[in-house]
Amino acid sequence: MTIAAIGYLRIAATDTDAWMAFGTGVLGLMDAAREDAAGARFLRMDNHPFRFMIEPASKDGLIAAGLECRGRSEWLAVCERLGSAGHTLQAGPADEAARRCVTEYVTVEDPCGNTLELYYGRRLDYAPLISPTGVKQFITGDEYTGDMGFGHAVLPTPDLEAAANFYTELLGLGVSDTLYPPLPEGAPETTILFLHADNPRQHSLALYNHPYTGGVVHIMVEVSSLDEVGRAMDRAKTGGHPILASLGRHVNDNMCSFYVVAPGGIAVEYGYDGLLVDWETYTPTVSTEGDYWGHEYNFPG
């Protein structure tokens, strides 16, 4: 398996101040307080130098997802596979690698136009998380699980078959679950394919078979207790941020979570109790329900 974790996200924001206020004040992430010539802001959740890079832009949405390879040889192997399959790789210049705190990276688009940055050698600074809202820790891995990435992201992939082939055959991700969610009458057929990287998190990426505004269906961050989820829900409501889904528990990754809409429109799932899986003994599931309970959706507009 080539990809170790989903390490970081680059997010375009028409109002970076609003995103930072949301990231720190609602999600409880820490402002890395880093200078950047292009005006990007950086949010951290653990000993990584950042997990979200918030970049000033004229349009809101996801710019790219950073996928981590364990080392240079794994990284070269995946680049080789992608190149042989006809995908165009763009080498990241040294100054941009330094900005991402990685040793080297390449940019590639998946078959549906989602931008990925494949990298290795993240430079950690080991500064402890000091959450402005008192979040004790974000679940991103420990000495037993290794790095499990920031959480997960669901990408729009209208050509699901081509995307599934790209992520499994070329990047080496594994399928953990295929979900055919129950839908209201007349709604278009929906499939969500959940993929795991080389870490115990039940899914690091998921593929949704329709287009989606903003380039990402949702992103997820995980904390360590139900109380911290509840407190974040209170902060989201107090801040007037739209709640996209009420508290609930997903079937496949067991995540107990709610969904809030960030400034600019990206939905953020905030959860705890996510399933950790031993892939040696796991059989991928096929689900016909998204939730054990809850998660009543309320789409703005």
Ligand SMILES: [Fe+2]
């Ligand atoms: Fe999720």
